[in-house]
Amino acid sequence: MNIEHTPREANQKIANYIKESIKKMESLDYSIDESFNESDLAQVLREDLPGAFENDNKNTLIFDICKITSAFLNGTQGKNVRLQLMVVTTNKCRFFHVDNNIQRLLCTYSGPGTEWLEEDNINREWLAHGMNDKVVKDKNKVRESKNFDLLLLKGKKYSLDCKGAVHRSPEIKNNNNTRVLLKIDEINVNNNVLN
Numbered sequence: 001m002n003i004e005h006t007p008r009e010a011n012q013k014i015a016n017y018i019k020e021s022i023k024k025m026e027s028l029d030y031s032i033d034e035s036f037n038e039s040d041l042a043q044v045l046r047e048d049l050p051g052a053f054e055n056d057n058k059n060t061l062i063f064d065i066c067k068i069t070s071a072f073l074n075g076t077q078g079k080n081v082r083l084q085l086m087v088v089t090t091n092k093c094r095f096f097h098v099d100n101n102i103q104r105l106l107c108t109y110s111g112p113g114t115e116w117l118e119e120d121n122i123n124r125e126w127l128a129h130g131m132n133d134k135v136v137k138d139k140n141k142v143r144e145s146k147n148f149d150l151l152l153l154k155g156k157k158y159s160l161d162c163k164g165a166v167h168r169s170p171e172i173k174n175n176n177n178t179r180v181l182l183k184i185d186e187i188n189v190n191n192n193v194l195n
Contacts, residue, residue, distance in 0.1 A: 002165040003116055004152040011148060014064060017057035018110045018180050024050035025180065027086045031187075034079030038066040041083075049085075061109070065182060068150070072105045072184050080187040088179040091171050096135045097127060098164030101155035102186040106145070111179030112170035113145035116153075122166050135166070144170070157188070 018025070028048050032041070042062050051058045065085065073081055088111070096117060106114050121141045126134035136142060145151050153165035172179060 002119070002154045002163060003167070004150075005116075005143070005145065006150040006152075007146065008148040008150060010146075011060060011064065013057040013060040014109060015147070017051070017055070017061050021050045021058070022087070022110065022178060022180065025087050027084065030083045032069065032073065032081045032083055036070070036073055036079075038070055041066050041069060045085075068105065068107060068182065069184060072152075072186075076103070076186040082185045082187055084181075084183045086179070086181045086183060088169070088181055089172070089177075091169070093169040094132075094171050095130050096122075096132055096166050096168045098166055099153060099155040100157065102157045102188060103155055104153045104186070105182075105184040106151040106153065107149065107182040108145060108147055109180040109182065110147060111177050111181075112172060113147065113149065114151055114167055114181075115142050115144045115170055116151065116165060116167035117142060119163075124163065124166070127166065132168070 028045075030041070030044065045062045045065060046053050046058075049058055049062070065083075069081070069083055073079065096115075108114060117136060118141070121137045123135055123137060129135075133139075151167075153167060154162050156162070156164045158164070169179075
């Protein structure tokens with residue numbers, strides 16, 4: 001299976017923090033190795049995210065990011081990851097594609113969720129041609145994650161027999177939407193190509 005979808009309940013404290021802070025939020029990007037420590041990551045996030053250190057809603061988001069990162073890191077082959085908390089306002093990655101990486105975890109905290117296809121709904125020969133209507137066999141069967149759901153996507157480099165998860169970012173630019181997206185990539189330090 002190329003995609004593992006884990007539904008989660010929405011967390012109102014996190015939703016409230018993002019709503020009150022989104023205009024001040026900037027995308028964050030961290031490299032984390034085998035010396036990962038949740039308290040160190042929490043401290044960096046407290047400093048880099050807008051709002052007071054003692055803001056309960058902010059700390060709930062930080063706690064969630066730290067727990068997700070720890071669980072992802074424990075499930076990887078290597079012990080190096082790239083963590084990004086992204087504020088997205090463009091239609092980047094709007095075409096269905098497979099990532100050129102090992103595996104990626106996504107969690108959309110705010111805005112439309114990541115869309116993906118199950119294997120029986122994919123025309124793989126049309127991937128990388130910029131033609132979503134040719135890749136998707138049945139538009140009614142396109143799957144979409146909800147806010148707070150976890151998506152674990154296997155990439156081209158996961159294994160020799162892995163075809164990779166076919167997914168895309170939703171189109172948001174024309175709808176004036178903003179997404180807040182947690183993205184964590186497993187990195188092979190010998191070959192850390194990412195998309």
